[in-house]
Amino acid sequence: MKKGGIIVEGKFFAGFWTTSINSIIAKYVNSRYNLVEFIHFNRCFNHIRWKEVQADLASMNGRPSMQTCFQQLERSAANVYTLSIFHMFQPILVRATSMKVINMRQTxxxxxxxxxxxxxxxxxxxxxxxxxxxxxxxxxMRMESFGIPCEHIVCVLVHEDIEELPRSLVLPQWTKTTKVGLQNAVGFH
Structure with missing residues (x-):
């Protein structure tokens, strides 16, 4: 065996040759990429994971400012939704202020x-x-399409003095507790 190694991104890997590492990677990853491209790919995933951790921390610890006169309903959404979903929901609350119930009938x-x-x-x-x-x-059909209640539904909630988002309007994947449930079910943290 030859003595030496390879240098990848300023790090020396003793005893490794690019061709041998590429053949090892090829056993596990069916890919046309070489080692350097694979390391860049891994760095990209690490960056995505880091951004996700930051977003999770902001969701769990952040306190968004309330922007509407529907303080209780808005606070309920802030407590349940992740921060990014809550920021998508806030403009819906604002638009709901320009809506009104014209008619209602029981069937x-x-x-x-x-x-x-x-x-x-x-x-x-x-x-x-x-x-x-x-x-x-x-x-x-915005709720069915995007999973976030529309201003029309919010208008009804306000009209009926409902101050907490009903469970039927909160998809589990948009909540702060989704990952906690997944981690406990799978057994990793």
């Missing part, structure tokens, strides 16, 4: 709310609420 176990803007009453959305299970659906 069986559902209440159907007609929601409109103050300045354009001809444009309407319909929010369906099963008051027994506290489930909400809107004709705009």
């Amino acid at each position: 069986g176990s559902y209440v159907i709310y007609s929601i409109g803007l103050d300045r354009t009453p001809n444009e309407m959305w319909h929010v369906f609420c099963c008051d027994i299970e506290m489930e909400f659906n809107c004709s705009c």
Whole structure:
């Protein structure tokens, strides 16, 4: 065997040759990349993991400022959602201030709310609420598409003086506790 080694990013790896390391990596990673490209790839993943840890810390320890007159509802969302999801939800709360319930009617176990803007009453959305299970659906289908309640549903929550986000409007993957549940289930920290 030849004596020597390789230098990768300023570090000397004694006894390794680029071709031998590439063949070892090829056994585990079916790839056309060489060792240096693989190290850059690993560095990229480490950077992504670090940014995720920072975001997790900010979500768990950060206290976002409240921006609407719906303080209790906004605080409820801040306590449940991750910081990035909460920042997506805040503008929805702001837009809900320009909405109002135009009409509501009971049909069986559902209440159907007609929601409109103050300045354009001809444009309407319909929010369906099963008051027994506290489930909400809107004709705009934003909740089904993005997993975040729309301003029309928020308008209904405010109209009904609901100060805490119902569980049906909070997807588990958007919560601060998602990773804790995954870590405990899988058994790693």
